[in-house]
Amino acid sequence: MPFILETIVATKNADGSFHVRPYGLHQDGEDWIFLPFRPSPAIENVERHPYLTVSAPSDVRVIAGLLTGRDVVETVPADVIDGVRLKDTTGHLELEAISFVDHELRPRFRCRVLHQAAHRPFVGYNRAQAAVLEAAILSTRLGMLPQEKVETEIEYLRIAVEKCAGAQEQEAWDWIVEKIEAHYRR
Numbered sequence: 001m002p003f004i005l006e007t008i009v010a011t012k013n014a015d016g017s018f019h020v021r022p023y024g025l026h027q028d029g030e031d032w033i034f035l036p037f038r039p040s041p042a043i044e045n046v047e048r049h050p051y052l053t054v055s056a057p058s059d060v061r062v063i064a065g066l067l068t069g070r071d072v073v074e075t076v077p078a079d080v081i082d083g084v085r086l087k088d089t090t091g092h093l094e095l096e097a098i099s100f101v102d103h104e105l106r107p108r109f110r111c112r113v114l115h116q117a118a119h120r121p122f123v124g125y126n127r128a129q130a131a132v133l134e135a136a137i138l139s140t141r142l143g144m145l146p147q148e149k150v151e152t153e154i155e156y157l158r159i160a161v162e163k164c165a166g167a168q169e170q171e172a173w174d175w176i177v178e179k180i181e182a183h184y185r186r
């Protein structure tokens, strides 16, 4: 199994704006493999403009907000590529996609690191942030997973949120839970 980095990827849209979403990048030696599921604007974006950034958000509301239609992203220009990164990030990478393997479901872009920078010291893990991340991933797979599994996992993850969340983590959690509950009410 590869090491997978759960992060925020920014790719350039045809109109010059940026598409910013959470994705998992798979490590392969010094390279990173970007695997967006079809359909995704990120695929056409990287085919047209093969430069992307990955940023780790300091605030998990960025992850939850992007998946629940909230305007939570502040970006700044990247350092060496034509791209943007999250403004509030512990660190970021700037990547060039150097090869593309097409696939009907999940094409693969192999990406090389052109530049990396750290912006804040990383001083420890937080269980509520990890729980929000897990719940966020679950919330993107509701059509694929049995409802009972999702609900059981949410109840388990809730323990870490109740014990360890700050205000940001609690708000992000609430957004994700609201999304999941709305899905099952439909």
Ligand SMILES: Cc1cc2nc3c(=O)[nH]c(=O)nc-3n(C[C@H](O)[C@H](O)[C@H](O)COP(=O)(O)O)c2cc1C
Pocket (backbone or CB within 6 Å): 006, 007, 021, 022, 023, 024, 025, 035, 036, 037, 038, 039, 040, 041, 042, 063, 067, 133, 136, 137, 140
């Ligand atoms: C932590 C995390 C990792 C994710 N990794 C991927 C991924 O590798 N590929 C993917 O297509 N979607 C991934 N998703 C789901 C996408 O973020 C979500 O489906 C998003 O709406 C995709 O936007 P798009 O359809 O514009 O590509 C991930 C979500 C989270 C929260």
